[in-house]
Amino acid sequence: MSTGEISISTLARDLQTTPSTVSRALNGLPGVSAKKAAAIRAYADRLGYRPAPYYGKRSNCIAMLFPDSTVEPIDEQFQRRQIYAAERYVSQIGKFLFVNFVSTSSQQLPKLLQEQRVDGVLLAQYHQRSLVEQIRGQGVPVVALDDETLRLPCDCVISNPRKGTVELLNRLFETGHRRFAMVITNRKFPTVDRRFKVFDMDLAEHGLTPPPEYIISNVGNSLADGARSARQLLSLAELPDAVIFTNDLIALGAMLEFTRAGIAIPNQISIASFDNSELCDMTLPPLTSVELHTNDVVKIGIDHLVKLIDNPPPPSTDTFTQIEVDSSLVWRQSCRDHSK
Structure with missing residues (x-):
């Protein structure tokens, strides 16, 4: 046999x-x-058994898996952007997309994977290593978005915030800003951790170290959480003159709170964030944001997954590819563009 x-x-x-x-x-x-x-x-x-669900019977379908957690806050707006980008691109290349939410407490693979109804898996947001190992155990190619090969045993595509963040901080520095604060959601997520590290390292290159009270961590992911972080900064003896938020939603919540408190944006405080979502043009003033090119991350991830489907690596491989997508700065009126 x-x-x-x-x-x-x-x-x-x-x-x-x-x-x-x-x-x-x-x-x-x-x-x-x-x-x-x-x-x-x-x-x-x-x-010599090897799982081989694909030979001669491709489904032409890709699964996009999101974690379904009752504990972790969900960035629904970012999630919708990823799904929309994936659906559009998958249809353009003549394939089909299944979107599935996987319980973070379950030890079982989704049925569409158990029944071998997809050719490959795109992991979005933060998944456990054990899930990747199970998927690979099925012989199914897998690529993770917004994650790192240091954490997951699979190829990963992630935005690199360095270029856009460095441009933002340098421009703020040139216009007289010296008191920098950062409001951070959860650094366990690789994308969030990278944003803080670039912020911290670039300020150090300028000879600046923000005081501990200027770094607010583990902030929830809502307008209300952004507003609470603003109130925390407002309670300090000296207000920072620039605050960077790890996403647009909490930045918007903070902007509303600063405005309610009579703080003029950007004359008294500059506000910037990450993601460059549609919210940025709806704020007053419009919000400066680092564009992380979500659509490109999704597109590159799908292209790479298709490549793995067509040319699967050996099951025993332990070397994985990390693909980086550069960021860029979109400067708007929420940041002061001149020295006081």
């Missing part, structure tokens, strides 16, 4: 068990004793 003829059903018949039990054992899922799972995996290895 050739390895190409060995299926989960074959293994189940030989071992006198069910295909679902074999599948669970091979993918490290619960419901099978450790002893039995080890025996199944050993037998599969001895026969």
Whole structure:
């Protein structure tokens, strides 16, 4: 028997068990004793079994998976932008997209993956390493968006905030700003952590170290949370003259609060953020923001996934590709463009 003829059903018949039990054992899922799972995996290895759901029966479908968590705050606006970008581009290249939300507490793969109905998986936002390992265990190509190969065992595409952030800080510095603050959501997310690191490193190059009270961390992801961060800054003995927010939504909440408190933007305080969403042109004044080129991240991720589908790497590979997409600055009237 050739390895190409060995299926989960074959293994189940030989071992006198069910295909679902074999599948669970091979993918490290619960419901099978450790002893039995080890025996199944050993037998599969001895026969040279390899998952091969794609040969000759491509579905022409890609899955886009988002984490579905009741604990972590969700940036729904950013999520919608990613889905829209993916749906548009996938249709342009003649493929289909399934959008699925995966419970962060579940140990099971979505049914569309268990049933091998997709050719590849695009991971959006923050997923656990164990999910990537399960997907790869199915022999399914996977690419993660806005993540890093340092964290996940798969190829990743992520925006690099350095270019846009450095341009922003240099321009603010040139116009007399010296008291810089930053309001941060959650640094466990690679995209957020990168934004803070560039901010911190570039200010250090200018010889500036913001006092601890100017760095507000673990802020929720809503207008109300942005407003609370503004009130925290307003309570300080000296107000910063520039505040950088890690996304547009919390920046908008802060702008509303500063305005209510009678603080003039940008004459008394400059405000900037990241994402360059449609909110930026709706604020008063319009919001300066670092464009992270979400559409390009999604498009490059899909192109790379298609490449992996057409030319799958060896299952045992432990070398992964990190693709970086440069950022750019969109300067608007929320930042003072002259010295006081």
